[in-house]
Amino acid sequence: MSAWLRDETPTSPDRSELRERRADIFALLRDEGRHHTAQVTTPGAEWLASATGHPRSTRSLWEDRPAAPAVLPCGTAFDIVNTPAVFGRRMLDRLWEEGPGSGPVAVHRGRMLLFTTPGTAHRLPSLLRWEEFGDAVPPLLCHGAGDAVTIPPLTPRSAEGPRWVVAPDTRRPWLPGPEVLLWACVRAVRTARAADVRVSIFPPGDQGAKVYDVSRRR
Template sequence: MDIWTQQSVEYVSAAGEAWLASASEFPRGMRALWEARPWAPSVLPCGRAFDVISMPSLFGRRVLDELWASGPGCGPVAGYRGRTLLFVQPGAAPRLRRLLAWEEWARDVPPLLCHGRGDAVTVPPLQRMVHGPDSPGQGSGRWIVAPDEREPWLPGASVVLWACVRAAREPGVGVPAEPVVVTGG
């Protein structure tokens, strides 16, 4: 049986839904929208309940492995358009941006998008039902670690920084070198 004939369902728990809604200026309105369209992605502001660090998918997978291997684990994580979206403590995005600005860190870690207060991110649907290629919600991302608590543990900037540095320093990982240009003759 192929993936299109199998039915799979991914859910955000009721407590996780309440947490996500708390990011909105109008939580009741968000919950009403999700009740009517649980398969639709949503746009939520950063800075109130969470910030988001967006990274290339492969690097994001290595960062998640580091977070789990070093003990703290992670909070909610989503995949969206080839990126891993790591939900972090409010205020962590600008702090991580400053920490990564240090030349020592910037050369090892691929470019990260740090979304904090004033930014918004697209989050995957609360519920994803896969019936076929034309199902609603396809291509709208997915939860890698779905929100399941009213107050999930979210990593801070320093935890994410060290996970990124360790992930970047794995053999065969890192930022591609600048191309060498040979001139003259």
């Protein structure tokens, strides 16, 4: 992780907490075939409900219907960056392998929803326009003030529907800001390009070819 990213995220989780959560998220990512699903804790549900204008009634509704998805407004407790699933997975890998980790993350209808600090939806697109690799980032849907999104149920109904990858587990979860998301986008693009180059140098079945890691040249 670069020095500027550490400086820009003074409220990142402490090292012990980050190591523990990193182990949890890698267990999920490595074993997706078994459909592991993170579940929202009570403090996490309170945080989600705080995004609404009526948190008490929202919590009461969830107590009666914990397996029902909910529609929550963005712009107060969080913004959401909505990415294609594969690119979002690459961003998540980079955030947990090299960066400060992530906030809550969900999967819904083939898209990945990354929960971010309020204001990220407004700032991230402009940052990407100025970034050298910005044109290589697939279209992102940034949901901020005035938008609402459907989140997975607190208690998952099935492994095939909307689900949490990193579920809210605290009343005040750490959330990445626009600079951190920009960093993750750039790293995801570089990782994808390096993988494409390695495949072209060492095509499947060509056991005699030598693999060259050219990612450091970019």
